[in-house]
Amino acid sequence: GYDKVRVTGKIEGLSKGAHGFHVHQFGDLTNSCTSAGGHFNPHNREHGSPDDFNRHVGDLGNAFADDNGVAQLDIQDYYLSLNSGSNSIVGRAVVVSVYLYVLVIIV
Template sequence: MTATEMLLFASLVFIPMATCSGPMVRVPRARALIYRAVTGGNPSTAIGVLDLTERNGVVTIIGSVDGLPPGQHGFHVHEFGDVGNGCLAAGNHFNPLRSDHGSPVNSPSRRHVGDLGNIMTPVNDSTLIDIQDSLIAFTGTRGIVGRAFAIHANVDDLGTGGNEGSRTTGNAGSRLACGIIGYVMPGND
């Protein structure tokens, strides 16, 4: 090994080790493959991927979904990790605190845990998702791992519609797509 190669090796191996301020901490990760809803059946072709991390009490959801119609779509966590029957098998919005439907900026007493607001699909482009939420969690009463995301046909009125549909679903309409949230095996990034 030449002196230059040794210097390069040292800079790649030893300097990063020397600059670490403590033990490396693994951030819990989860992922959901998003599938188009198939009425009466189970989906088979993924149209998107959402990656989730949880750090300091905040879950971050980042990813993209293809093939949705342009416009706003309600985006929620539903109670069951089942994507069958047009995503209806995912059940209702995840609501362990038994609150009315609302906006993700509302207090926990004024929103479902699974209320994540709206996502925007531009004309002829992918839907990009980048959400941070401090009410959902990976585990515990508010845990979403093992449940399902659902993307709805309509804009979510965030509980402001003044009717029963608004208080339960935000009048977000039918389910266009869904995906089960599961842990990512460490090292499978």
């Protein structure tokens, strides 16, 4: 297994409520979500919640925005990796819903 990877942050400018939070296949943002590819899924599993064993590695649940459109993130995940290997998210886009790019992790 992997050690936990912790993802923390603050996202502003969202509508109130839940917004999907995912790691996508590629870090290419030239053509919106199209160039970022689908959810990062190196083991060809079904879409699922962060607590499911059978899920995309990139399925990180939801970011919940408050009345001011601000979501605070503090996610700890065993499937993500910052090292080399099949679960590495280095160089991939991290996406809120399908329209707002938050972070591209590049080493």
